[in-house]
Amino acid sequence: ERLLNEAYALNLVRQYTSILVPEVLDYGVDEIGRTFVMIERIYGITLESIGKECWMPSSERKAHVSRGECKTCADITHTNANSFITSYVVP
Secondary structure: OHHHHHHHHHHHHHHHOOOOOOOEEEEEEOOOOOEEEEEOOOOOOOHHHHHHOOOOOHHHOOOOOOOOOOHHHHHHHHHHHHHHHHHHHOO
């Protein structure tokens, strides 16, 4: 039910606001009872690419690097991703 609510919410946001959300291509329950939501792929920055360079504004880079790989950005990103997954995706 949770995934179906996600599909409904994405459709509502897409239809009634100007917020950019992925298009829901299909959703429902498959032949063996698994709920699914299929959305369009959105191109952008991937989680794995975040640490390959620093994403902080130059004025805030004291704890970061000016060029090359940035462990601080990678650590922040992975912490936030893990928090999101454990809080919202897999509770």
